[in-house]
Amino acid sequence: QMQPVESGGGLVQAGDSLRLSCTASDPTWKNRTFHNFIVGWFRQAPGKGRELVAAIRWNTEDSHYSRSAEGRFSITRDNAKNTVILLMNRLKPEDTAIYYCAARIGTQLMTTPGEYSYWGQGTQVSVSS
Numbered sequence: 094q095m096q097p098v099e100s101g102g103g104l105v106q107a108g109d110s111l112r113l114s115c116t117a118s119d120p121t122w123k124n125r126t127f128h129n130f131i132v133g134w135f136r137q138a139p140g141k142g143r144e145l146v147a148a149i150r151w152n153t154e155d156s157h158y159s160r161s162a163e164g165r166f167s168i169t170r171d172n173a174k175n176t177v178i179l180l181m182n183r184l185k186p187e188d189t190a191i192y193y194c195a196a197r198i199g200t201q202l203m204t205t206p207g208e209y210s211y212w213g214q215g216t217q218v219s220v221s222s
Contacts, residue, residue, distance in 0.1 A: 094119075094211065095117055095196070096117075096118040096119070096211070096213070097116070097117060097118070097132075097195065097196060097211055097212065097213035098115070098116050098117075098118055098194075098213055098214075099113060099115050099192065099193065099194045099213045099214070099216040100114045100116075100216060101114050101216060102216030102217045102218045103217075103218070104219045104220075104221065105184055105218075105219070105220055105221070106184075106220070106221050106222075107184060107185055107186055107220055107221065107222050108183055108184065109184050109220075110180065110181060110182045110183070110184065111180075111181045111184060111218060112178060112179070113134065113178070113179040113180075113192055113194075113216060114176055114177070114178055114179075115132065115134070115176065115177040115178075115179070115194030115213065116174070116175055116176045117175045117176075117196075120175055123151065123172075123175060126198050128151050128152040129151075129152065129198065130151050130196055130197060130198050130199065131148055131149070131150055131151070131197050131199065131200075131201070131202055132148065132149055132151060132170065132195070132196050133145055133147065133148035133149075133194075133195050133196070133197075133204075133209060134146040134147050134148070134168065134177075134179045134192060134193070134194055135192070135193045135195060135209075136188075136190035136191065136192045136218070137190055137191050137193070137215075138187075138189060138190040138191075141190075143193070143206045144159065145157075145159055145204045145205070145206075146158070146161075146162050146166065146179065146192070147159065147166055147168040147179060148168070148202050148203070148204070149168045149169070149177060150200065150202055151170060154170065155202065156168050157202050157204065161187075162181075165181065165182050165184075166179060166180065166181050166182065167179075167180045167182075168180075177194065179192070181218075184218075184220045185220060186220050186221065187220075188218060189218060189219050189220050191215040191216070191217055191218070192215060192216050192217075192218050193212055193213055193214075194213040195209035195210075195211060196210070197209040197210055197211070198210070
């Protein structure tokens with residue numbers, strides 16, 4: 094099945110920016126779903142549960158952000174490159190986590206991890222103070 098692939102994680106200082114990318118391993122997947130799918134970025138810090146950071150509806154580009162991400166992060170998609178971008182600005186130490194890209198088929202922009210069927214392996218984001 095389709096496998097999201099994340100990239101762009103790393104170690105940065107507080108206040109810096111970081112750009113995460115999520116690319117589909119199967120370029121035909123979006124066509125088979127008729128572009129009716131949602132892509133979300135989740136993160137999981139040590140000892141904490143997995144939480145949604147931002148999500149985007151592929152066909153309409155409607156987006157949703159968590160309270161911690163809103164105003165600092167932006168999620169976009171590039172249809173030609175089959176890629177979803179999470180641009181993170183003004184990073185804080187509490188943003189430190191493993192960031193996962195996930196996708197689900199459907200039109201409903203869901204916020205819980207259990208609603209997403211396709212998951213990447215994650216990329217580490219570490220923000221020092």
